[in-house]
Amino acid sequence: MVHNQITLFRVERGLSRKDLAAAVGVNPQTIGFLERGTYNPSVELALKLAAVFGVPVDTLFSLNGFPSLATQIASNANRQKEFEDD
Amino acid sequence: MVHNQITLFRVERGLSRKDLAAAVGVNPQTIGFLERGTYNPSVELALKLAAVFGVPVDTLFSLNGFPSLATQIASNANRQKEFEDD
DNA sequence: CCATTTTATTGTGTATACACAACAGCTCGA
DNA sequence: TCGAGCTGTTGTGTATACACAATAAAATGG
Structure with a gap:
């Protein structure tokens, strides 16, 4: 079983399913x-979805599920200083 | 069309197709x-393959193809200092 | 309140990702 | 030289990822 955070990213961007479908070229x-979770998409569709949101595929899809948003954001905050090198 | 670097990573690890197939649970x-490139795998299989090699899905699969190994390695060398923070 | 949008579900059809079997060519070590 | 392992291809069968249509329920905004 593969888990995903599509709804999370879609809603955050204020997109409807119809909008997102149009962006990646599939039906709503x-x-x-x-x-x-009914469909296990192709890696091609996964790559397109990840591209729409500007994240790696692994941020959208996971074999083991995702921790809570709070956990994801907090753990990422520990890496903020790495970005300051850019 | 989706491109991949499966052969590259498999050969580098000294794995046969049979070995890799067994590792991710599919037929050789x-x-x-x-x-x-005949098959466009499911994101689940892509995640399993990426897990075997310890890389993100985006390192194994791409919509636009991959630059030469030389380019990939050289461009990554420019980021080496970021790893020194770990 | 009404109208529009969004979402959920169900159905039918098609393309294709897989499993599995068979075989042929290649490489390489004994 | 032979045999074993790796690879490429071809074929058949099945499950499922998609497209598309229809409908209904829910949410949202006027």
Whole structure:
């Protein structure tokens, strides 16, 4: 079983399923099936979705599930200083 | 069309297709089809393959193809100092 | 309150990702 | 030289990821 955070990223961007579907070239229902975990998408579709949100595929999809948003954000905050080198 | 570097990572690890297939739970022929680009794998299989090699999915699969190994390694060398913070 | 949008579900059809089997060519070590 | 392992291909079968249509429920905004 593969978990994903599509709904999270889509809602944060203020996109409807129809919007996201258009952005990656699939039907709106397909997005629904993906978000509910009914479909295990192709890596091509996964790459397109990740590209829309500007994140790596591994940020959108995971084999083991994702920790809470709070945990994800907090743990990432510990790496903030690395970005300051850019 | 989705490009991948499966052959590159597999050969570098000294794995046969049979070995890699066993590691991710598919048939050896499936690995062959993936390496030749005949199959567009599921994101679940992509995640398993990436996990075997210890790299992100985006390192193994790409929508736009990969630059030469020389380019990949050289451009990564420019980021070496970021790792020294760990 | 009504109208529009968004979402959920169900159905049908098609393309393809897989499994599995078979075989042929290649490489390499004994 | 032979045999074993790796690879490439071809074929058949099945499950499922998609497209598309229809409908209904829910949410949202006027």
